[in-house]
């Protein structure tokens with residue numbers, strides 16, 4: 205196997221333009237599992253994890269731009285965790301410290317697994333993904349990029365350069381359910397992002413559909429019941445809210461869970477995330 209080590213994004217563009225069959229290796233935590241199990245047999249690999257432009261992140265007034273090779277280790281703590289706490293919460297649940305030291309946000313998107321833990325957060329944040337090739341750059345949404353289970357709309361010769369998300373405006377939550385409490389792939393996951401300036405919320409759900417999904421009906425429903433001044437929510441509507449989130453899911457039975465359990469748990473996660481941010485208030489409170 206030919207292994208090429210790229211040192212700049214320009215070089216990645218050139219190497220991919222020369223041969224579209226070359227495959228990208230970031231942290232290798234998904235890629236190498238597939239090679240080891242014989243599900244992937246690349247003849248030429250481009251290692252992109254040493255490219256400084258991809259390892260960095262920055263922020264301007266209202267967005268954070270995260271290079272595709274930024275690792276979970278970097279996302280889960282420090283200034284990035286303050287700017288986008290839900291992404292940090294999700295990063296902390298990924299694998300083990302060893303996986304989080306190597307695994308990258310771009311690799312999570314590139315794998316396009318329904319259970320990818322970055323995906324519901326990016327979806328709820330309305331992230332923009334910047335793609336790059338020798339033809340230039342283009343920006344698309346996560347929903348446009350991930351088109352099916354482990355499928356993307358990446359063109360030949362194109363790669364994920366960075367991800368743009370809004371900086372923290374109000375409280376954020378990420379929750380996931382798995383068969384144990386650590387080192388576990390999601391059975392259902394959910395991210396809730398609040399926008400106090402516009403009195404709106406973003407809800408992304410994971411592992412319950414083939415592609416990352418926004419629970420838009422639940423988002424529209426809940427805004428009428430939130431008291432942004434006191435950060436309270438009318439407790440009588442919580443069940444309806446959970447049902448609307450569950451209705452946005454079409455899960456499957458597989459070796460990790462039954463569809464019915466996934467359907468139920470994503471609704472519970474929604475209620476739980478909401479009541480961590482907004483205190484439930486009864487009719488007599």
Ligand SMILES: Cc1cc2nc3c(=O)[nH]c(=O)nc-3n(C[C@H](O)[C@H](O)[C@H](O)COP(=O)(O)OP(=O)(O)OC[C@H]3O[C@@H](n4cnc5c(N)ncnc54)[C@H](O)[C@@H]3O)c2cc1C
Pocket residue numbers: 227228229230231232233234235236237252272273297298299300303306307308309310311312313314315319320321322362363364365387388389390
């Ligand atoms: C033990 C273990 C536990 C895990 N636990 C979790 C978990 O809890 N939650 C979770 O979400 N995931 C988990 N994973 C999966 C994995 O760690 C993540 O999906 C990780 O983000 C993959 O990133 P990577 O840098 O290692 O990608 P790689 O393995 O290097 O690449 C993954 C795929 O993305 C492509 N790719 C990489 N970078 C780019 C780019 N810039 N542009 C285009 N394509 C690109 C590659 O070609 C490949 O197809 C786990 C894996 C292991 C082995």
